[in-house]
Amino acid sequence: MVGPLRVAFAAAEVTPWISTGGLGEVAAALPKALAHRGCDVAVYVPLYTAVRATIANKGARLVDTGVVSQVWMGGHRLDSQIFRIVARGEPLEHPAWSHRDEGEDGEPSQRGRLRTYAVDCPVLFERDGVYGHRDDAARFSTCARAVLNTAHRLLGGHPDVVHAHDWHASLLPVYLAGPYRRLLPNTASVLTIHNLAYQGTFPASELATIGLGPEQFRPDLLEYYGAINWLKGGIASADAVTTVSPRYADEIRTPAYGERLEGVLRTHGSRLYGILNGIDTDIWNPARDPYLAKGYSAEDLSGKWECRKTLLQMARMDPEDRHPVFGVVSRLSAQKGLDLLADLVPYLASRSVRLILLGKGEPALQDRFEQLERQFHAHVRVRIGFEPDLAHVLQAGADATLMPSRYEPCGLTQMYGMRYGTVPIVRAVGGLYDTVVPATPRSVAEGAATGFTYDHDTLQGLQWAVDRALDVYYSQPNVWRQLMLTGMAKDFSWDRSADRYLAVYGRALGRVRRGRRG
Numbered sequence: 045m046v047g048p049l050r051v052a053f054a055a056a057e058v059t060p061w062i063s064t065g066g067l068g069e070v071a072a073a074l075p076k077a078l079a080h081r082g083c084d085v086a087v088y089v090p091l092y093t094a095v096r097a098t099i100a101n102k103g104a105r106l107v108d109t110g111v112v113s114q115v116w117m118g119g120h121r122l123d124s125q126i127f128r129i130v131a132r133g134e135p136l137e138h139p140a141w142s143h144r145d146e147g148e149d150g151e152p153s154q155r156g157r158l159r160t161y162a163v164d165c166p167v168l169f170e171r172d173g174v175y176g177h178r179d180d181a182a183r184f185s186t187c188a189r190a191v192l193n194t195a196h197r198l199l200g201g202h203p204d205v206v207h208a209h210d211w212h213a214s215l216l217p218v219y220l221a222g223p224y225r226r227l228l229p230n231t232a233s234v235l236t237i238h239n240l241a242y243q244g245t246f247p248a249s250e251l252a253t254i255g256l257g258p259e260q261f262r263p264d265l266l267e268y269y270g271a272i273n274w275l276k277g278g279i280a281s282a283d284a285v286t287t288v289s290p291r292y293a294d295e296i297r298t299p300a301y302g303e304r305l306e307g308v309l310r311t312h313g314s315r316l317y318g319i320l321n322g323i324d325t326d327i328w329n330p331a332r333d334p335y336l337a338k339g340y341s342a343e344d345l346s347g348k349w350e351c352r353k354t355l356l357q358m359a360r361m362d363p364e365d366r367h368p369v370f371g372v373v374s375r376l377s378a379q380k381g382l383d384l385l386a387d388l389v390p391y392l393a394s395r396s397v398r399l400i401l402l403g404k405g406e407p408a409l410q411d412r413f414e415q416l417e418r419q420f421h422a423h424v425r426v427r428i429g430f431e432p433d434l435a436h437v438l439q440a441g442a443d444a445t446l447m448p449s450r451y452e453p454c455g456l457t458q459m460y461g462m463r464y465g466t467v468p469i470v471r472a473v474g475g476l477y478d479t480v481v482p483a484t485p486r487s488v489a490e491g492a493a494t495g496f497t498y499d500h501d502t503l504q505g506l507q508w509a510v511d512r513a514l515d516v517y518y519s520q521p522n523v524w525r526q527l528m529l530t531g532m533a534k535d536f537s538w539d540r541s542a543d544r545y546l547a548v549y550g551r552a553l554g555r556v557r558r559g560r561r562g
Contacts, residue, residue: 048156049549051078052195052203053087054188056212058160060102061095061129062174064430065375066321066456067238070288071209073324077542079158086198090169090187091127091162103132106162111197113163113190117182117253124165124190126198161198163190181246184212185254191216192224205549207234211244214278215254221281222260232552234545235282237275239453240296240303241379244274279308283552286317286545288454289475293318301451315555317548320478321454322538323463328436330464330532335436340465342532348440348465355441359400359425367396368517371442371466373435373457376405376413381448381471383409387503388510389416393423395514400425400442402434439464444513448506452476458495462531467524468495469513471505479536483516488523494531 053075057068075085089095091106099106106127113124130136163169168183177183188208195203208216217233248271251261261267266277279285287293293316295301297309309316330348331341337354340347353363370392374380386409392399401413401424410428417426427434439445445461447470454475458468462479470476480495487493496516498509516523 047201049083049205049546050195050199050201050203051075051083051085051549052191052199052206053085053209054191054206054213054216055087055089055209056174056184056187058087058089060432061089061098061160061162062092064174066288066454067210069324069456070236070238070321073322073538074542074545075158076324077322077538078545079156081156081542081546083156083546084199085156085158086195086203087158087160088187088191089160089162090183091164092169092174093171094174095129095162096170099129105130107136109161109198111194113186113193115186115189115193115255117186117255122165122167122186124163124186126190126194127162127164129160129162159198163187165190180244181250181253184244185215188213188215188219189255192219192228202228203231204553205232205234207236208278208282209236210238211242211275211278214244214274215256216278217281217283218256218260218266218274218277223255230556232283232549232556233281234284234286234548234552235278236286236288237279237296237453238288240275240287240301240305241451243268243276243303243305246272246274248272273305276305276308279305279312282315283555284315284317284548285309285312286319286548288319288321289478290318290320291477292451292453292474295451295474317544319541319544319548320475321456322541323456323459323536325463325537328439328460328463330440333436333440335433336440340440342465342529345465345528351437351440352443353441355400355437356398358437359398361398361425365398367398368443368514369398369400369441370469371438371445371461372399372401372403372447373438373445373460374401374403374405374447376403376409378406378409379450380405381450381501381506382413384448384501384503384506385446386412386416388506389420389424391507392510393420395510396423397510397514398423398425399446400427400438402427402429402431402438404428404430435460439466442466443517444469447471447476449473449476450501455479459534459536462494462534463536465528465532467513467527467531469509470495470497471501472497472499479534481530483512483523483527488526491526491530493527494534495527 055071059068059072111126331339338347338350356363413426417424444467452474482497483493496509496513498505
């Protein structure tokens with residue numbers, strides 16, 4: 045291949061412009077790592093009302109590229125204007141990596157380019173809320189087609205790889221294997237599943253809306269119990285499918301975690317890869333985190349104790365309290381097992397644990413935790429909302445982070461916690477299994493342990509892990525410190541994972557060259 049690899053990224057969320065969880069963070073951090081490796085990357089996100097607001101609040105700007113995508117829907121032409129999002133202080137004309145590295149021959153070598161683009165279609169995206177609209181099929185299919193209609197102009201040539209994320213973008217592989225096959229015959233498609241539970245299921249009557257015909261409505265492609273399943277179609281059509289951890293790639297091929305798509309995933313298993321997400325270690329760096337009262341590192345943990353005091357002060361608790369502080373930063377949902385955590389609160393209070401929770405989600409769970417705060421006010425604090433600055437403060441100030449997930453495709457919170465010396469207590473599923481080394485006598489003796497895990501999705505299982513953690517915290521402070529330091533030494537950067545994605549891109553391109561698409 046001549047020149048840099050051209051990659052078009054498509055996601056419904058991209059941090060910092062819009063994010064409700066891990067998807068947005070991955071859609072920001074992975075392109076950055078790919079550009080660092082010489083790729084030219086164009087990241088697409090819909091121009092929601094919330095994105096406009098964030099751009100204004102952050103002092104960024106929208107720059108008109110002069111590029112327009114046109115699609116036909118219901119006999120009417122729908123235009124989407126493509127704007128580039130330019131962050132405050134970012135020059136308009138430069139590669140994302142403006143400095144140069146020395147190559148093997150000692151000569152400077154230019155790194156790749158990264159730019160983020162917003163798809164502006166006001167009739168579809170200028171409204172409150174990101175998901176859950178009656179016309180989501182029109183909204184996200186329009187955005188997907190905008191990627192294929194415009195990427196060649198924004199990347200300076202047809203994309204080598206189109207990388208789609210979750211169901212919102214999963215029609216991209218279907219389009220590339222169908223109506224766009226002649227236009228982009230050499231472009232490979234990669235689909236990443238961040239959470240299999242969300243699949244994009246719509247009535248069959250929406251086929252015309254999304255620009256597809258009855259030839260795509262078949263059991264081996266889009267048809268799903270009489271409806272259209274976007275994620276199923278993407279899995280069947282993509283040149284490569286990835287999930288966000290190796291363990292989750294195995295789990296979703298079983299009935300327990302397959303969400304009724306395990307058969308489809310087994311059928312296409314030769315193209316399914318599990319690649320662990322990374323974290324942005326520039327943003328999540330306790331030594332240079334602007335949100336913290338004092339920075340710290342594994343060599344000097346004194347700042348950790350200052351952050352702990354600050355967190356307790358913010359929570360209106362005694363800053364000198366030496367009882368364990370357990371933190372939770374999470375979407376409040378049954379998937380996250382937080383109903384079990386709510387059941388455990390009386391026991392935590394009886395063990396003098398301080399529980400501080402930040403998150404929002406299911407109204408019933410929000411109400412329940414707020415009620416628990418009133419009932420156990422000496423031990424529980426709850427903040428409903430997604431507040432990035434407080435997430436950093438909580439990760440730094442807590443002694444342990446709790447993640448009792450029923451399933452967890454990857455999870456980033458446990459990695460943030462370990463980077464900040466905050467010991468994870470997690471259920472051993474998905475990416476939690478892949479990232480947390482349980483504290484057993486052997487792993488502690490070998491200096492490998494980083495946290496506490498349990499297997500059974502029960503209150504008893506969660507309590508068992510909590511008891512193990514409390515026993516170590518109270519009676520083995522040297523072991524607790526060892527867990528902290530071992531976790532902080534872990535490399536959770538995107539470096540290794542980005543290299544694995546590049547390898548998957550190569551396999552996907554090889555499949556296209558062999559003519560196996562479709």
